[in-house]
Amino acid sequence: MPKKHSLDALEQTLRQASAAREGFLGADERSLATILQADDEAIRRRGLTHAYIAQHLLALRQAGWEGLGEPVSVPPHFEVCVDAARGTLPCPFGDQGSFAKVNTTVHNLASGKEITFTDLNIHLIASHGFYEGHGAQFRLDPEQLMDTLEMGEI
């Protein structure tokens, strides 16, 4: 966990919208520390880790990428569609490098549930355990994510 003052500065950065996208915390009034902790607990309740979730999302993204815009079937009953836009986004936590604007949509054909995540989401989960705030455009709710992808112990 970063020091308190740097966490506050980071929270400010995450709340701000940039030219490239809306803020990462949406309408969430909870502190960044509280948001991180709540999502961490949700993942751990199912016996999972952020690294495992990120790896799973990346595997789906790679499978979908092969379809070049056409839906790809992933067993047992998922359909994955990858859609790439121009441009890249930097990591708001200040890491080096930037992330292509690639959206992956996974449709669970058995339950009808669907989620969409970006390459930046995958990085934010893998490196920062961050799923964005409530109301953020690309918030990936951990429960919804795990339910849709049928991950972890229920």
Ligand SMILES: [Zn+2]
């Ligand atoms: Zn980062």
